[in-house]
Amino acid sequence: MELYKATLKRIKPANTEVAVEAKKILDEKMKPLGSLGKLEELAIQISGITGRLDNTILKKLHLVASADNGIVEEGVSSCPIEYTKIVSEAMLSKVAAIGILCDTLDVDFKLIDIGIAGEIDRKYPNLYRKNVKKGTNNFVYEPAMTYDECIKAIEVGISIVEENLDYDIFSNGEMGIGNTTTSSAILYALTGENLDLIVGRGGGLSDSGLVKKKKVIKDAVEKYNLFENDPIEILRCVGGLDIACMAGIYLGCAANSKPILIDGFISSVAALVAQKIDPNTVDYMIATHRSEEPGMVIISKTLGRKTFLDMNMRLGEGTGAVLAYPIVTSALEVMKRMKTPKEVYKILG
Ligand SMILES: O=C(O)c1ccc[n+]([C@@H]2O[C@H](COP(=O)([O-])O)[C@@H](O)[C@H]2O)c1
Numbered sequence: 001m002e003l004y005k006a007t008l009k010r011i012k013p014a015n016t017e018v019a020v021e022a023k024k025i026l027d028e029k030m031k032p033l034g035s036l037g038k039l040e041e042l043a044i045q046i047s048g049i050t051g052r053l054d055n056t057i058l059k060k061l062h063l064v065a066s067a068d069n070g071i072v073e074e075g076v077s078s079c080p081i082e083y084t085k086i087v088s089e090a091m092l093s094k095v096a097a098i099g100i101l102c103d104t105l106d107v108d109f110k111l112i113d114i115g116i117a118g119e120i121d122r123k124y125p126n127l128y129r130k131n132v133k134k135g136t137n138n139f140v141y142e143p144a145m146t147y148d149e150c151i152k153a154i155e156v157g158i159s160i161v162e163e164n165l166d167y168d169i170f171s172n173g174e175m176g177i178g179n180t181t182t183s184s185a186i187l188y189a190l191t192g193e194n195l196d197l198i199v200g201r202g203g204g205l206s207d208s209g210l211v212k213k214k215k216v217i218k219d220a221v222e223k224y225n226l227f228e229n230d231p232i233e234i235l236r237c238v239g240g241l242d243i244a245c246m247a248g249i250y251l252g253c254a255a256n257s258k259p260i261l262i263d264g265f266i267s268s269v270a271a272l273v274a275q276k277i278d279p280n281t282v283d284y285m286i287a288t289h290r291s292e293e294p295g296m297v298i299i300s301k302t303l304g305r306k307t308f309l310d311m312n313m314r315l316g317e318g319t320g321a322v323l324a325y326p327i328v329t330s331a332l333e334v335m336k337r338m339k340t341p342k343e344v345y346k347i348l349g
């Protein structure tokens, strides 16, 4: 609880003066005003985040939070429950998508067991063993976790960012069968939007499964009286340990002036939780790809951040976020290396 409270005290808005200065520098380059579109926006945002005009991304860290969800007992996922553990190990062994993308794009990768039900017996150098609980409770019958468990998972996210402050930029993702149900429930409680616009098929749910998924979400949000409730109460009643940990990662990045790339649906819902805890956290977040889950439209509107990749992806793991690294890196290189017309004339004699 102490780390959570102390971190909230340290979160400040990004530096708008430096962002304005960055825009001025970009406007002077040899190009029509604003013609590099999103690349310019990214360079300006990152300048505001770090408070510097000479940003280089050398070290990139991708964090995946893995956890099981008790709500899967209700038949809300088509995926085998043991996949949370098996796919997590596949990621660590670099045979699942995210391990391969991180390898390809020179991104360091660490996985956090924040609540996997099974035990990972093998040794992995990049595994954080921070299990708070062996999967959450089924929220149909009781809150997914206690207040203390929820704060503990958030604090793990914060402390892992703080252990890795030698990195220039972070990204996150998750693995957890059933987590499109927990994230949809949070999104519903936070926004009160139409359930049909929020709830999707996740890993590939049947028609009858989808009806059940909407019903358990609606019933739980009403039962626990979550509309307009405090974000921690929403998170602990119907959320997941993976989402709590990612919310902590966003808070940790904001408190330490580090940019963080958001991934798809679940990672974006965790971003909304962090936004609700402190709206200034959004200054440090970079939305990347539009997941195919239907609720992404409402998330973008609520977060006020537009995605720039549309790859028809809905895997999770942070795959969309990691694909954005070359674009973000390019934005900073352009800002640093492009010249003004005067400089170009001088160079070319
Ligand atoms: O990130 C996304 O946008 C996304 C959309 C749909 C599914 N997923 C992944 O699929 C799993 C959850 O699906 P489900 O149907 O079990 O709730 C979980 O491991 C997520 O990483 C991820």
Ligand SMILES: Cc1cc2nc[nH]c2cc1C
Binding pocket: 079, 080, 083, 087, 174, 175, 176, 203, 315, 316, 317
């Ligand atoms: C195979 C598989 C891989 C995943 N990676 C993230 N979520 C996943 C869900 C499934 C089912």
